[in-house]
Structure formats: structure tokens, C-alpha cells
Amino acid sequence: MKVAICGGTGFIGQAMSEKWIAEGHEVLVVTRSRPASEDQTELERSITYVTWDEMEQQPERLEGLDALINLAGSSLSQRWTEAAKKSILSSRLQTVEAVARLMARLSSPPPVVIQASAMAIYGTSDTETFDESSPARVMDFPSRVVQAWEEAADGIEAERLVKLRISVVLGQDGGAFPKMILPYKLGIGGKIGSGRQWMSWIHLQDMVSLIEFCITRSDISGPVNAASPHPVTNDEFGRTAGSVYHRPHWLPVPGFALKALLGELSMILLDGQRVIPMKAERHGFHFRYPELKEALQELKQQ
Template identity: 70%
Template sequence: MKIAICGGTGFIGQALCKRWVAEGHHVMIVTRKQPDSPAKNKSVQYVTWDDMKSSPQVFEGLDALVNLAGASLSQRWTVKGKESIRNSRQKTVSAVADLMHTLNQKPSVVIQASAMAIYGTSEDLTFDEQSPSRVMDFPSEVVSQWEDAADRIDVERVVKLRISVVLGNEGGAFPKMLLPYKLGIGGKIGSGQQWMSWIHIDDIVSLIDFCIQHPEISGPVNAASPHPVTNDQFGRTVAKVYHRPHWFPVPAFLLQRVLGELSLILLKGQRILPAKALEHGFKFQYAELHNALSELKNNTR
């Protein structure tokens, strides 16, 4: 297959590229600028966002496009920061939509990144793909607008991948979450009862590939393990697997004072289930948190 990955130099994008190159596919990585040195593997081709606009013909004949690009929510939510987050997502989705309108041979599927924030937060409710979106804070507002923009993408299938916390050693949130435990000061955050939906990096890579390979899948797809945990359960499992203490609670007011509105990401959560993936027969390699963390520990470089 010929597959383009927008945001292909990021955490998930690199893992996708590694898998697909190993399987013999041709991967186009869309990034802001060309790397200083050429790709070591001839199966990997780097193109820029400017190339997408000025030379769309290089994208003719794609089998699939995966758009993971967008500024991280993990930055200060100042007025400027919020605007940057909104604009980066709108801009990249619009670029993909414009590309699809230009191509003569469009890919049959676009996998568009989204996020679990679309459901809002709750300690009591459980969400699957049939649950309505709930705009109740900045993250849910951003993701709702993100998904609305994806409706402009004119291809046979658009999959809106609602991503939970991705666990891996090479990037994402997990190395930062693990650090307090390595330092011996791990503990629950706030009440510890807020839900944390998560997925192992290998499983999200497999799920993206699964969605491409199964033409009956479209629309929202929750990228999350079938076994979410509370913040306190997550911390206790980390402590057990890594043989570190779980004792030092971080009060909510302290996080709010230090991080401001950004503390919402840590103090609120969503319990989401991957109903659509399971319905279509997807098998999670790491469905249980203990197994996922054990694999990460055993494969730490």
C-alpha cells in the first residue's frame, strides 16, 4: 500500500511508519520541513505541508491517509495558546480536505485523529461511539470543532479516531507520568477517582491498520483499552509493576495553582469503551493495564 501520515514524525506516527515499512508498504511522511538528511529507507518519502498545496499530484494513488497533526493540549492555556491549539487542528484538517478535492485518485479512507475529550468529563458515565458529544470545557470544544472540520474531507470513508492516553516509552504522556514514581514520590492526583482511558502504543498502531483494512468501519472509533481505570488504580498498578511506592498525593488545589486551567486534563476524566472496535473483531494485545505496563517496563531502552 501507499500511505501518507500527516504528523508522521510524532510519537504515534513514528510507530506507524516503523510497522508499515517493515510490512513492505510505501510511507509518505508529511511534516513542516524536509529532514536534514535523506531517509535511510527508500520506502519512506518526506513531503512538506507546502508540497501538499503546491504539488498535490505526488499524493495521487494513495491507498490511505492518516492525519495525526495538531498542536498538543499540554501547553499553557493562555488566550494565545488556545488560539494556537484551535488553529493548528483546523489548518491541518482543512489542508487534507483541500487535497482530497484536488486529487483524481483519492484514497478510499482517511483516518482523522480526534480525542476522547469529545465526550466531556464524568466520574459516573460510560461513553462509547453512540454517546453524544458534550461541549463543556476547552478540550471538548476543540475536539468538537476538530471533528466538524473533518466532515469536509470528501472521500469514501472517514474514520474519526478518538484517542485516549497512549502508553509508550518513546513519547506521549507516559514517561512524564512515570517520573514521580521513579523519584519515589508517586501518588494519586486530586481525588484519584477520575477515570483514565488508555491504550498501549502497539494497540493503537494495530487499530489504525485494522480500520484501514476493514471497509465497513467509518465514523467515530474509540482508541482505548476495554478496561479503563481510575487515576488511583493507574498509580497503584504503576507502583506494583515498577516496584515503587504509591503514597504521595497531589492536591487538586496545588495543580490548579501551578497549571491553571490546564489542570483539567489531570483532574477530570472519561470512561470510554471501544465498542466499535470490539464489534468488528479487533483483538487488543494489551487489554489489561498490568500487562501493558509490564511490556513497557521489559522493553525500556
């Protein structure tokens, strides 16, 4: 299999590259700049790097792909100033538009494009459950970003387009998990805000497997929720983390304190959504880590 990963130097992209290189696949990573040759790891030496400018100027370098995965976009984990909001949105739209231009210029385009999206498309709720049939709800900055992101993705001309609505990805080498688990390692963990807000999550290994599943299953297209079948509340996450790491779950973080510290960004921690992977399960995808406790136990062993 020959695959290209736009934004492939990130947390999820690196995990995919490592797995696919080990299995003998050809991996191209589209990135702003390639790593210096003298500093490259063994994995990086096995990857073909293409810059965004090279992709624009030499699209033939991406001919004959079996799949293209676009994960590129600025992180939401920054203070949401007006300038940051503009950068977060434009980074997503620009990379999607670059992929759309590439697909239109290839004589042998990949049969499937996996386009990153996010569970924020559903808005937030303490009581509702969302699956792929749930309507998009624009009610805050993240949901506005994701709606615009998915609308831009509709401009990609592909035989099959999968919009992967990604939840919180749990892994030791990046993403939110190292920061989430740190208070428990220090013995000062506790619920955030009310603790009733839902947290939809997925183990990194399942994230990578689900992307591969979507590539190989020709009957999957459109929105796909990348989330475990068993979301938890914030309080339940904390109690499970405390149990696995043998640390107390006792020191609550008041919502007003988070709002004062993080501003509008605090809503990511104080609001949530209960998202289930109806389409993945209906097509027979098997989650290796469907329950939070076993996922945390595996991460602890790393």
C-alpha cells in the same frame, strides 16, 4: 500498501512508519520540514517526505494512496493562554482543511481517511461510561476543540472517513507516559487529586494496530474510540504502576496545587472520562494489551 501520514514525525506517526516500512509498505510523511539528509536515520531514509506547502502546490505527489492518516495538531500539553488556545484550535482546523483541499483535487484519492480526534468529545464524568453512540458534550476547552475538529473533518470528501477518538497513548518514546511514570521511578508516586477520575488509555502497539484495522476494514467508518476495553481510575493507575515498578504509591498531589501550578491545563489530570471501544470490539479487533498491568509490564521491559 501506500499510505500518507500527516503529522507523521510525531509519537504515533513514527511508530506507524517503523512498522509499515518494516513490512515493505510505501510511507509518505507530510510535515512542516523534512529532516536534513545528513542527519537522517535508516528509517527516515526509507520514508518519502512531503511538506505541507508541497502538498498544496503539487497534490499529484499523493496520487494513488491506499489511505491517508491525519494526526497533525499542536499539543494540548502547554499552558492554556489565550494565544495557546487559539494556536491549538487553528493548528487542527488548518491541517484538516488542507487535507480536504487535497482530497478534492486528487484524481485517484485514497478510499479511506483516518482523521485524529480525541476522547474529550464526550466531556468529563466520574460516573458515566461513554462509547461511540454517546453524544458530544461541550463543557470545557478540550471538548470545544474536538467538536470543532470533528465538524471540520466532515468537510473531507472521502469514500470512508474514520474519526479516531484517541485516549492516553502509552509508550516509552513520547506522549504522556514518560512523565506519568517518572514519579514512580523516583519513589514519590501517588494519586492526583481525588484519584477517582477515570483514565482511558491504549498501548502504542494497539494504537498502531487499530489504525491499520480501520484502514483494512471497509465496513468501519465514523467515530471509533481508540481506548483499551479496561479504563482505570487515577488511583488504580498509580497502584498498578507502583506494583509493576516495585515502588510505593503514597504521595498524593492535591488538586489545588496542580491548579496553582498548571492553571486550566490541570483539568486534563483532575478530570477524566471512562471510554470504551465498543465499535472496535464489535468488529472483532483484538487488543494485545487490554489490561493495564500487562501493558505496563511490556513498557517496563523496553
